[in-house]
Amino acid sequence: MARIILGKTGLEIEKNGFGALPIQRVDFNESAEIVRKAYNNGINFFDTARAYTDSEEKLNYAFKGFDKEFPRESIIIASKTQGENRRDIEKDIKTSLDNLGTDYIDLYQIHNPSFCPTEGDGSGAYDALFDLYDEGTIRHIGFTSHKYELAEEAIHSGLYETIQFPFSYLTGPKELAIVEMARANNIGFIAMKAMSGGLIRSSKAAFAYINHFDNVVPIWGVQKLSELDEFLSYMADDTKLDKQLEEIIAKEREELQGDFCRGCGYCMPCPEDIQIFICARMSLWIRRFPAEPNLNEETQEKMRKIEDCTECRQCVMKCPYELDIPELLKKNYEDYKKILSGEIKV
Template identity: 55%
Template sequence: MDKVILGKTGIEVNKNGFGALPIQRISKKDAVYLLQKAFYNGINYFDTARAYSDSEEKMGAAFEYTRDKIIISTKTAAQTAEDMWKDLDESLTKLKTDYIDIYQFHNPSFCPKPGDESGLYDAAMEAKKQGKIRHIGITNHRIAVVKEAIESGLYETMQFPFSYLAADADLEIVEACREADMGFIAMKGLAGGLIHNSACAYAYMAQPQFAHVAPIWGVQRESELDEFLSYQVCPPQLDGELLAEIEKDKEQLSGDFCRGCGYCMPCPAGIEINNCARMSLMLRRAPQEGWLSEEWQEKMKLIKNCLHCGQCMSKCPYGLNTPELLAKNYEDYKTFLK
């Protein structure tokens, strides 16, 4: 079973991390079962966030009696020190623990630093001094913020979107973290659901140049967990067949496309941007029936109500022209209804 050292933290994790965002969509009983099955099959790293509704609570229920055998990271989207302390106390309570291994600032629009107006980093340092957190990390989608965080030397881990659809700029970030001895946690290894062959994604991450990369896979169903557990026993090889599929995906998904991260939300016109702006891709890469339901037809119609207010564009970490993408996707969508 491959292991990854998370940079200067010295933490060793299984190269098969559990991303706990999706478990907010299933029952507590099912979530506890999945989490415990992952643990008893060798997964020792679990990532969640205060923003993931009841994900922390479910994790706490699953690991109350095995806490010392796992690594937990969670996140705060707080903008002030006061709110960070509230988030931290809430996370500790929900997770049923008295410490968090890696406490991460959740996709901030700036790089928190000691002495800045937010007070976030100073608060995290105090929490570390008190033993409530052990390591300080940051997550982000913005290249500029990511680079600043790496260069600052303040952070022990970086969580950043990474898959075989990565652009050259993304690959530079991965290498910069290695050079800085900064733990690199790869979120969205399946590109927000656009990559369908998990064996391709797993084999790509397993390459020697990514030995320092710790992927966290979003898991909601037992079948998904079983796929990743099977790769621990029989790792997929990056052979001709898998390479061909990766190249095909790169060709289809090159250029500007919505990753579905949801940071553009909420939309004042009620548009579910993070799905509507990539509908064309989903129709071609997933069973169409679900996306062509009456419910989704109504959701797509809301695109006509776009206010062109620019809020979504200003919040998009990838700099996409979201209104334009929405319009294109809606026109394409209507062709599937004929």
């Protein structure tokens, strides 16, 4: 197992963290089994968020309220607030502390804000974070974003100790620039979307790619013990890039080049109730994971909703990747109909 210091926080963590978003989808006992196995195999950094429904509560349940078996000081908890003003942040931190069953949070991150909060900017957001830090309720302050410009601003502000940003072998020069910018400023870099929202097929290649960046901490999102076992095996072997994995990465990059939906969901909700994060990447899903559920009546109904799109472009304004979502929806729908009719074979 490899331990690193998370930037200027000084926190010593296992280089591979646990992303607790997916445990929303499993029950308390199943999620507890996954979380405990991760901890018992060396993972000590657990990332959750106020926005992840019952994820915080499930971590508390898994760690039995941080009893002797799971001492609080041995577990680094990161959570997030979507608040952009003092009132909302103070409300969120109280709820998170109650949910987690703790009186402090090791790393508290502002969660994909629409701007980069700074001291005295009038929003009260950073001032609220600093006051929580000053009183010891939070130990470190972090920033998460999907937008390059905001991530860059946060790093150069000197106010944040960590940056959480999408990073995988499908990302490009801008993302690499953020990694190096974080390194130069001793900012801890936490990689979200390390499996590119599920589009990456090879977890081994994903692990090996990120593993060769000594300042990048991926938070692997798992909801099955089998998925966790894969990452634990790579950690135990210290899996490195080799020719075979590099060939896999090259092929994946070729298949997924250009604009594609990452499935972050920030475009939602849609006024016409279109499930954009599913429909806008259906073609990719079918080609990469050709399975019956993608073609059943329920999925067909979801795809037919694309016909209701009014091109209001609210989704475009909210998309952190500035994708032309109405156009992506159209392309996916036409492709989907051709697959259903047998015109295109997958």
